[in-house]
Amino acid sequence: MKREFLTTADGSVTIHLPEWNEQYHSKHGAIAEARHVFICAGLQYYAASHPHQKTIELLEIGFGTGLNALLTAVEARTLSHDIVYTGIEAYPVATSEADKLNYPALLSIPTKFFQALHKAAWEECSQIEDGFTLCKQQKKFSDIDENQQYHLIYFDAFGARVQPELWTESIFSKMYKALKPEGVLVTYAAKGSVRRAMQAVGFTVERLAGPPGKREMLRAGK
Numbered sequence: 209m210k211r212e213f214l215t216t217a218d219g220s221v222t223i224h225l226p227e228w229n230e231q232y233h234s235k236h237g238a239i240a241e242a243r244h245v246f247i248c249a250g251l252q253y254y255a256a257s258h259p260h261q262k263t264i265e266l267l268e269i270g271f272g273t274g275l276n277a278l279l280t281a282v283e284a285r286t287l288s289h290d291i292v293y294t295g296i297e298a299y300p301v302a303t304s305e306a307d308k309l310n311y312p313a314l315l316s317i318p319t320k321f322f323q324a325l326h327k328a329a330w331e332e333c334s335q336i337e338d339g340f341t342l343c344k345q346q347k348k349f350s351d352i353d354e355n356q357q358y359h360l361i362y363f364d365a366f367g368a369r370v371q372p373e374l375w376t377e378s379i380f381s382k383m384y385k386a387l388k389p390e391g392v393l394v395t396y397a398a399k400g401s402v403r404r405a406m407q408a409v410g411f412t413v414e415r416l417a418g419p420p421g422k423r424e425m426l427r428a429g430k
């Protein structure tokens with residue numbers, strides 16, 4: 209599918225899919241959305257409620273541009289937890305495309321660090337730096353079949369408007385199974401049908417204030 213580049217409201221670039229009229233991030237700010245939904249409501253929340261846990265096993269649904277992974281690696285420097293970050297992606301962004309994303313400059317991070325996330329081998333775990341290990345897996349979300357493996361899931365699939373099959377009980381039951389007891393899933397989505405699908409497979413779901421441009425988002429607990 210054709211990929212174009214679009215600058216969002218906070219100045220950070222995202223990828224736009226003209227065929228679907230869909231973006232990898234919110235037009236109201238890619239970095240702002242990722243920080244609000246995944247770092248603050250996800251990682252910081254989980255870390256604060258499990259202060260004595262040494263390692264957080266994290267699963268990302270949709271590695272995409274690597275922005276969530278980058279922000280997580282940076283956040284890990286301030287946490288007492290180590291992060292093992294598994295990013296699932298069926299259609300990887302090429303390194304030449306990743307070079308067009310301005311996250312390192314906006315976050316004052318060496319470009320090489322962001323490139324290391326993209327250059328890390330698929331189907332392997334690579335220690336990117338002390339406290340942050342990245343495991344990239346190239347596969348479809350429907351092929352995830354793990355049991356009680358993860359503490360935290362960033363559920364960052366394209367919206368239900370374009371991929372309704374990814375917001376169903378069938379996918380959320382895989383997520384529920386993949387989480388350890390007390391595990392947490394966060395997503396930018398807030399639709400009632402999504403919340404009900406999560407509840408139907410056993411999650412307890414909270415509605416939280418959303419990122420810029422969105423009233424609400426969801427956080428689900430096992």
Ligand SMILES: C[S@@+](CC[C@H](N)C(=O)[O-])C[C@H]1O[C@@H](n2cnc3c(N)ncnc32)[C@H](O)[C@@H]1O
Pocket residue numbers: 231232233269270271272273274275276277296297298299300347348349350364365366371
């Ligand atoms: C909203 S984007 C993810 C954004 C990403 N988290 C980031 O920080 O850039 C959704 C991602 O899911 C991937 N994807 C779409 N359908 C998929 C599927 N069935 N299985 C695996 N990956 C899929 C897309 O290629 C895209 O990278």
